Amino acid sequence: MLNRISHQFALSKQGAKNYLQASCLSFINTIVEMLPISFFLLFVSDMLSFISTGKPFKSIYFYLAFGLLIFILIALSNYFSYTSLYVATYTESAASRIRLAEKLRTLPLSFYSRKDVSELSNIVLNDVADLEGAFSHALPQINGIIAFLCVAGIGLTLTHWPLAIVSFIVVPLSFLVYKLSFYYEQKAHKDYFSLLTEQSEEFQETIEKVKEIRFLNQKQTTKKALYALLEKQEKTHIKTEMATAISQGLISGILQSGMGLVILFGGYWWLQDELSLFQLFVFLLATSRIYSVIIELYEKLSMVRYVRIRIDRINQLYQESVQEGETTPVFPHYDVQVQHLAFGYHPEKPVIEGINFKAKEGQVTALVGPSGSGKTTVFKLLSRLYDYTEGSITIGNENIQAIDTEYLFTKIAIVFQDVTLFNTTIKENIRIGRNNATDEEVLQAAKLAQCDEFALKSPAGYETLIGENGSRLSGGERQRISIARAFLKNAPIVLLDETSSALDSENELAVQTALSALIKQKTVIVIAHRLRTIETASHIIVLKDGKIAEQGTKEELLANNQLFKRMYEYEVKTFDTPIVK
Numbered sequence: 319m320l321n322r323i324s325h326q327f328a329l330s331k332q333g334a335k336n337y338l339q340a341s342c343l344s345f346i347n348t349i350v351e352m353l354p355i356s357f358f359l360l361f362v363s364d365m366l367s368f369i370s371t372g373k374p375f376k377s378i379y380f381y382l383a384f385g386l387l388i389f390i391l392i393a394l395s396n397y398f399s400y401t402s403l404y405v406a407t408y409t410e411s412a413a414s415r416i417r418l419a420e421k422l423r424t425l426p427l428s429f430y431s432r433k434d435v436s437e438l439s440n441i442v443l444n445d446v447a448d449l450e451g452a453f454s455h456a457l458p459q460i461n462g463i464i465a466f467l468c469v470a471g472i473g474l475t476l477t478h479w480p481l482a483i484v485s486f487i488v489v490p491l492s493f494l495v496y497k498l499s500f501y502y503e504q505k506a507h508k509d510y511f512s513l514l515t516e517q518s519e520e521f522q523e524t525i526e527k528v529k530e531i532r533f534l535n536q537k538q539t540t541k542k543a544l545y546a547l548l549e550k551q552e553k554t555h556i557k558t559e560m561a562t563a564i565s566q567g568l569i570s571g572i573l574q575s576g577m578g579l580v581i582l583f584g585g586y587w588w589l590q591d592e593l594s595l596f597q598l599f600v601f602l603l604a605t606s607r608i609y610s611v612i613i614e615l616y617e618k619l620s621m622v623r624y625v626r627i628r629i630d631r632i633n634q635l636y637q638e639s640v641q642e643g644e645t646t647p648v649f650p651h652y653d654v655q656v657q658h659l660a661f662g663y664h665p666e667k668p669v670i671e672g673i674n675f676k677a678k679e680g681q682v683t684a685l686v687g688p689s690g691s692g693k694t695t696v697f698k699l700l701s702r703l704y705d706y707t708e709g710s711i712t713i714g715n716e717n718i719q720a721i722d723t724e725y726l727f728t729k730i731a732i733v734f735q736d737v738t739l740f741n742t743t744i745k746e747n748i749r750i751g752r753n754n755a756t757d758e759e760v761l762q763a764a765k766l767a768q769c770d771e772f773a774l775k776s777p778a779g780y781e782t783l784i785g786e787n788g789s790r791l792s793g794g795e796r797q798r799i800s801i802a803r804a805f806l807k808n809a810p811i812v813l814l815d816e817t818s819s820a821l822d823s824e825n826e827l828a829v830q831t832a833l834s835a836l837i838k839q840k841t842v843i844v845i846a847h848r849l850r851t852i853e854t855a856s857h858i859i860v861l862k863d864g865k866i867a868e869q870g871t872k873e874e875l876l877a878n879n880q881l882f883k884r885m886y887e888y889e890v891k892t893f894d895t896p897i898v899k
């Protein structure tokens with residue numbers, strides 16, 4: 319049962335236990351809240367027996383003691399029910415966020431290319447918060463109310479079953495109205511939320527494109543479009559609220575009319591001597607409480623109607639398969655061997671096939687080829703951003719899919735074309751390469767990566783803030799930070815995605831100098847967009863349409879007179895002065 323609850327509500331085992339406990343306490347709480355009614359009924363029964371038989375009232379001390387007992391029971395049940403509920407809910411939602419974060423940490427990076435980042439943050443923040451709300455304010459109470467209604471129904475049936483049927487006759491009708499309004503409200507809510515999304519996208523686009531809007535004199539058009547959207551959203555919102563208010567009014571009206579039926583039929587049966595006056599009182603008080611509890615039940619059900627979608631999304635995330643690999647081998651060497659490698663982003667459409675090559679330690683292996691030939695894909699497989707479907711990749715004879723990913727990542731440094739930078743100082747951006755590096759180590763890596771030249775000219779030196787994603791830095795400076803990170807990491811394998819964008823010659827020289835220092839004595843695999851930068855590569859692999867077209871040294875490939883030679887000649891024609899390091 320615990321397993322079922324835990325899966326059904328995306329809870330931990332402890333969370334499922336707490337949920338059961340909170341439901342039981344909520345049931346007890348609902349029952350205990352009926353005690354003042356029993357106090358009143360006891361008094362009425364006393365009074366009726368005094369009128370009919372002259373039997374004296376119970377002593378005042380009895381009523382005082384009974385009243386005090388009720389007070390203590392209500393206080394205790396409220397205390398235990400609320401503390402158990404809130405402690406359970408907040409502990410569970412903190413645990414859920416940690417579990418989700420842990421899951422996200424272990425998912426392959428390919429997962430992130432399938433998922434939108436805003437969708438993931440929505441799951442971790444909003445979905446968990448919505449579930450938190452449902453658990454603290456609705457779900458256990460719903461269980462408690464349903465259990466209470468069953469007990470109350472049995473009690474009334476045993477007291478006088480025909481009147482029990484009369485009192486419950488309005489419940490299915492109110493449920494029908496609730497269901498009908500639910501479908502209508504659901505549609506209205508959907509419209510409202512899609513308008514909200516549209517509106518936030520529109521606002522975001524307007525802010526992002528504020529320069530173009532001004533230059534192209536689009537202020538009025540943009541303003542009109544935004545106003546129209548806001549007006550539409552306001553109307554839909556009012557419609558949604560109206561629908562809720564009307565249905566709530568209708569439900570309440572239907573249930574209250576049940577009281578009229580109880581008085582009518584109860585009064586008739588009392589006159590027929592089929593029901594005592596006391597029983598009639600019991601019915602009147604119990605049904606008025608039952609109807610208000612049913613209204614509360616509908617309110618709670620409305621609160622949790624979208625929870626199923628949230629739970630499904632959270633469960634889907636938990637079910638994502640994690641990347642395999644547990645070993646932390648000591649590598650005898652860092653040769654990278656690729657054999658019969660095949661992979662497709664979509665299983666039915668292979669992007670690379672039959673790739674075989676060996677990148678030796680201490681050498682530079684270059685991947686070249688036309689755009690779309692699969693160079694970046696091979697990189698993604700080498701660094702386990704994606705897992706290959708066929709063949710193998712080994713480092714020092716160990717298959718990378720058997721290696722613990724965290725451990726593997728300590729052995730590989732990647733210098734990407736698109737450097738991601740954080741809105742902090744130059745120094746802290748470099749430290750990302752190795753979090754526990756000392757200031758001296760960071761500065762030394764920065765120096766080797768030729769960062770001194772621009773960092774020391776910045777207003778606060780290495781403490782200068784570089785803006786959102788390094789907006790205050792040039793392309794070459796960004797790349798040098800990325801190289802400094804790789805220096806700091808000092809991994810034995812370096813994957814280098816060379817820039818294809820033109821840097822000014824001073825920057826290009828600085829980047830090339832930094833790279834030459836970085837790759838010494840390592841296994842280096844480089845994607846070269848410009849062939850002049852790989853003149854000294856020991857081994858060149860030419861890719862075409864996801865397959866190896868040819869491979870060898872530069873001289874061998876030129877002698878081959880195939881694709882590489884054509885690419886080389888084309889580039890020599892395009893550039894005048896090759897920069898060869």
Ligand SMILES: Nc1ncnc2c1ncn2[C@@H]1O[C@H](COP(=O)(O)OP(=O)(O)OP(=O)(O)O)[C@@H](O)[C@H]1O
Nearest residue numbers: 431663664669687688689690691692693694695696
């Ligand atoms: N995430 C992805 N999902 C689906 N297809 C992809 C994805 N990334 C790349 N591809 C496809 O895989 C093929 C190889 O792309 P890849 O990026 O590896 O080529 P490339 O040689 O690095 O190109 P470039 O030199 O232009 O960077 C291309 O047809 C590309 O459209």
